[in-house]
Amino acid sequence: MLPTMVANTLGYLTIFFEEEAFEAALGVNLTIVLVIVTMLVEIGKEYAKTTSYIMVQLWMIVSVMMPFLEVVLQTYAFHLRKSSKKVNDEIPKKTGMKHWISDEGLAKQKDSVLNIEEVRNRKLRVITWILKKGILVGYLSFVAIFFITGMVSKEAALDEKTNE
Structure with a gap:
């Protein structure tokens, strides 16, 4: 479990990379997904189908989901930033375009671009909040609940053995 926590921590740190380093962040997170999936497959071969095996599988699945969500959200944010730059570059100039001759038409076009920009x-x-805070809070909550559940079930198993 420690290797997955270290891998997920490294993956989480990619959120703080510069926007220009999107490809590097993507590569790191996809490598982490592959490593954790490989670990999941290897652990599946070694363990029997017991309660602890199910808990380990749950841990590994959540550990795979964290960098996967980061990849999806970072890709969407990159797409929004890229399309935002395209729209700003494509605002038509008044000169040389017949349908943009009036100042009213140009003002309406700029207003619609500003509304699109506000939505973006x-x-x-929202994506930044989810990436920086939501995923972290969700993962830490899962870790706390996971270990509390493990301690409670371990204590119940010990009580059951002492009562026999």
Whole structure:
């Protein structure tokens, strides 16, 4: 479990990479997913189908989901940033375009671009919050619940053995 926690910590740190290092962050997280899946397969071969095996599988599945969600959300945020730059570059100039001759038409076009930008910025803020806080809080909550459940079930098993 410690290797998966270290891998997930490294994957989480990719959230703080610069926007230009998107490919590096993507590569790190996909490598982490592959490593954890490999560990999951190897553990599946070694353990019998017991309660502890099910708990280990649950741990590994959640450990795979964390970097996977980071990849999906970082990719979506990258797409939003990239499309935002495209829209800003494509705002038509007044000169040389017949349907943009009036100042009203240009103002309406800029207003619609600003509304699109507001929506994109709101989406980016939500994605950033999920990446920086939501995934971390969710993962730490899972770790706490996982270990508390393990301690309670271990204590119940010990009580059962002493009563026999």
